[in-house]
Amino acid sequence: MKAARFIGAKKIAIETVPDPIPNRGEVLLKVDYCGLCGSERPQYEEGYHQHQGHEIVATVIDGGPGVQVEPGRKAAIYLTRFCSKCDMCSTGLSTACTEHVSKENIGWAWPGGFAEYVVAPEQNLMYLDPELSPEMGVLLLDTLGTPFHGLRRADAKSAQRAYVGGCGAVGLGTICVLKSLGVPKVYAVDRGGLRLEEAEALGAIPIDMTETDPVKYVQAQGGVDLAVEAAGVPASLTNCLSVVNFGGRVLALGEQPDSFKLTVDLSTRLKDFAVHRTWYFPISEFEENQRLAVEGFFRGADRLISSVYTLDDMQQAADAFYSGKAVKVLVTPNPVPTRPTL
Ligand SMILES: [Zn+2]
């Protein structure tokens, strides 16, 4: 089959690799859409030993030994392998599976969705409601599913004023969820350009950090009760600690390669606040998120997908995405005849 691999120096090679074969407990699927993720930027720059892609919606082809599946059904694929038996899995917390703990993610340790076909454990299939578009299925993974999990933990529903540092796909997904939950005031911080325009279109108050100091500005407006770090930059986390008010919550969503440090000075030391750190989402939350999506809960979510490229054009897709000229970019390795609206 055809697959697209990051080979380093921001280059992508279209390669022919053996068709994947499902083992016991696994399913073979044909990839409909796979989203590019900010977490793959280091591999875009430095290369990777196999094809990646973990924001996958695909169509069931066949089950491996012992697996009965219904060919033709569409499913979003859960990122991380999990055992479903350990203490964490049995309470629904698949992201914290003590057997696998994210070491065996699809698109990382296992080949991903930048290919015509993918294999996934049967229990990683999150079947899509026929009323949900496959593109929305992709958004329910990292773009909306990841922030929604953290925002549930941080009780975002009760927030009146929120701050979002970083308007990449996860930051914009955070804004979409916050506005959909009815949070009246959401400040969005980035470096101007498309991402900030999209934040404003989603209902946030844009702050261009190249022109305005976001901390001074938000403090002058009275601070916030919820501050979300979505840039994966240490200085952005420090800003969140500065803008959050007494009794508020900070949510650290951004992924950063360096160790996670909280810099507490006199201004932060003298207030009570909670810090939440979450990553991805437990598989048990997908059903509820999907139900909400079918009901039209996620306001403006269609703005989050900038463009769809074929696998052959993945170089252009990655260049557009990693240069910040696009919000979410999807690759469709098996082009679908018509693109349904969200
Ligand atoms: Zn991701």
Ligand SMILES: [Zn+2]
């Ligand atoms: Zn487990």
